[in-house]
Amino acid sequence: MTTTETHSISLTVNGRTVDDTVEPRLSLADFLRKRLSLVGTHLGCEQGACGACTILVDGQSARSCLMLAVQADGSTVETVEGLANGAELHPLQEAFRQTQGLQCGYCTPGMLMRSLELIRDNPTINAEQAREGVASNLCRCTGYQYIVEAVVEAAANQAGTQPSQDRG
Numbered sequence: 001m002t003t004t005e006t007h008s009i010s011l012t013v014n015g016r017t018v019d020d021t022v023e024p025r026l027s028l029a030d031f032l033r034k035r036l037s038l039v040g041t042h043l044g045c046e047q048g049a050c051g052a053c054t055i056l057v058d059g060q061s062a063r064s065c066l067m068l069a070v071q072a073d074g075s076t077v078e079t080v081e082g083l084a085n086g087a088e089l090h091p092l093q094e095a096f097r098q099t100q101g102l103q104c105g106y107c108t109p110g111m112l113m114r115s116l117e118l119i120r121d122n123p124t125i126n127a128e129q130a131r132e133g134v135a136s137n138l139c140r141c142t143g144y145q146y147i148v149e150a151v152v153e154a155a156a157n158q159a160g161t162q163p164s165q166d167r168g
């Protein structure tokens with residue numbers, strides 16, 4: 001008789017401690033989506049190419065389709081579900097909404113999490129830096145312009161200032 005090896009993991013997801021037992025091959029994306037019902041993290045290519053599954057692990061963006069759940073043991077994970085404060089959108093979500101930085105929305109959760117990393121790392125990010133930063137995530141709809149505007153806008157709003165740089 002064969003038994004499936006499992007591992008106990010403990011991690012923090014959007015501020016909540018999660019203890020679970022997982023099979024070693026379970027991806028972090030599937031753990032979030034299937035075990036925790038955090039389906040805001042989207043799956044596209046499942047090969048590390050598109051960025052749709054981007055989350056933050058210990059503050060760094062990571063492709064959750066390429067990570068195993070066991071690798072997140074002891075980590076702090078942030079997903080798109082953790083952005084809003086109740087009914088109040090996160091400044092990034094509000095900026096994406098206002099600039100129409102999304103169309104079909106498939107890339108948006110990953111784009112938001114990558115953008116969060118960008119504005120945390122560089123609160124005065126300009127358009128060029130934002131464009132370079134989000135290039136890691138594929139968007140088929142927007143042409144990136146409105147996403148770039150949203151990132152710059154959100155950074156400026158968080159800092160309580162208006163964007164001073166050319167957004168183009």
Ligand code: FES
Pocket residue numbers: 042043044045046047048049050051052053054063064065066
């Ligand atoms: S689904 Fe993970 S990078 Fe595409």
Ligand code: FES
Pocket residue numbers: 101102103104105106107108138139140141142
């Ligand atoms: S909004 Fe459709 S893929 Fe980005």
